[in-house]
Amino acid sequence: MIKKHNQNSRIEYVDVVIIGAGPSGAIAASLLHKQQKKVVVIEKQQFPRFSIGESLLPHCMSFIEEAGMLDAVNKAGFQFKNGAAFQYQKQHRTFDFTQKFSQGHGTTFQVQRGSFDKLLADTASEQGVEIRYGHSVLNVKLEPTTSVIVTEPQGTEYTIRTKYILDASGFGRVLPKLLDLEVPSDLPPRTAIFTHVYDHISDSDFDRDKILISVHPQHQDIWYWLIPFNDGRCSVGVVAEPNLIEHIKGDDEQRLLELISQEPSLKRLLRNATIAQECSHIRGYSANVKTLATKKFALLGNAGEFLDPVFSSGVTIAMKSASLAAKVLLRQLNGEDIDWKKEYSQPLMFGVNTFRIYVQAWYDVSFQKVIFTKNPDPKVKQMVCSILAGYAWDKTNPFVADAEKRLSTLVQLCELQEQKEMQS
Known part of the structure; x- marks a missing residue:
């Protein structure tokens, strides 16, 4: 439904x-x-x-550094993060992100998103970016x-004429x-x-x-996150198909505590x-769109595509999309003719779809066999570790460049190893 706006409202140009x-x-x-572009x-x-999405991946640090925000983030005192641990029944496996295959940062942070997001926004403001809090987009x-109709906190409407919308x-x-893109x-x-x-x-x-990351002992498509912070707190959550949660009586807290009680190791820790x-809670969070970008607008991060929280890929995808879109947009603003599908959507979706392959394999349990295999090949583990560290666009990694085929072969090898161990 198109929302009416005051035709006499002020008009700005950016x-x-x-x-x-x-x-x-x-x-x-x-x-x-x-790059001296006027942005609001x-x-x-x-x-x-x-906000959720509190466990960053090392690849995030590349984009934070690119934006000139790395020093501020490093000094903020967030919980240091160097890897991921997985547990299922009595099996426990760890991945050290500093031992990854891909080049780039090997450590990052676990953050309470309220303070982390404010830090990034405040740093952008200190750089000269204008951020208008409490303002809402009514229509475009x-x-x-290209125009954006905005309302101020007190209800006054105004229009921004712009060359592009992100x-x-x-x-x-x-x-x-x-725009009916969902x-x-x-x-x-x-x-x-x-x-x-x-x-x-x-x-x-x-x-x-x-x-x-803990896996339910009976239902391997139910998993839990436990993200430690630097103040004695943890973020804890459970993810499952709705029917596996909604049959539990009670409110969100009762359901969460009941599900935690069903995973002995997590129950003991907490x-x-x-x-x-x-x-x-959030339901049905995965999202897709008809198009990610045109010559008029581009969708960044969760506004365009959100997969699943299992490998904490959301913030990494968001930052990658920001970096990629900004580079392409600068060229358009400087007069170049841009093919947004070829130069933004397809490169971004390459990494998103890499993550998607591993997310789907997590839930059909095949990737869990890789995670929990007893004696992994060190080189293969480094390549898998790179994906868990967020480097899903690194085509020098065979498990990125040919993700589906490589993962399928690896799963088969893990299954053969498991069969041999059971027979011996």
Whole structure:
């Protein structure tokens, strides 16, 4: 439905309107501003605000560095992260991201997104980017002139004429909703329930420098995250198909605690934990769109494509999209004729689809066989580790360049090894 707006509202003129001041919006704005483009960021909420996606991947640091924000992030005191740990029944495996195959950063941070996102946005502001908090996009017009109709906190409407729009609105998905771009995801709908806890973990074997992914002992398509922070808290959540959650009686907290009680190792770790904030949930979070970009607009991060939280790829994809879109957009603003599908959508989706292959293989349990194999080939483990570290665009990695075929072969080898061990 087209929303009416005041025809007498003021009109402003900029090079780029960015919708959303989260990680992709802040980084894109920074990169464009550095090239002397006039950018305005429209952010509906006030920062800090809660968001999930708290375990960054090392590849994120490349884009933070590119935007001139690395020093601020390094000094902020976030929880150091150097890898990922996986547990299923009595099996425990770790991946050290500094031992990855791909070039680039090997460590990163686990962050409470309220303070992390505010830090990136504040750093962009310090660089000279204009961010308007509490302003909401009411509508957009692409023809004859690209315009964004915005309302201020007190309700006054105004229009921004712009050469381009970047939608970094995340799960708000502003342009997909306004322009009817949404299409169903090809991934099955799942539900995530999550909260923060004061963890009081005393187990000396627990490594706070790694995210812990736990698999339900009976239902391997149910998994849990445990993300330690630097203040004695953890983010904890469970992901499952809705029917596996909704049959449990009670509210979100009761369902989350019941599911945690079904995973013995996680239950033991969190035996002294206390809830630090109200539990929340999201349903059917996977998303897709008809198009990611045109000569008028581009969708960044979750506004365009969101897969699943299992490998914490969301922020990495968001930052990659910001970096890629900014480079392509600068060329268009400087007069070049851009093929957005070829130069933005396809390169971005190469990595997204790499992640997709591993996400789907996680849920059909085949990739779990790789994760929990007893004696992995060290070189292969380094290549798999690179994907877990976010380097899903590194075509020098055979498990990226030919992901489906390589993964299928690796799964078969792991199954053969497992059969031999059972026979011996």
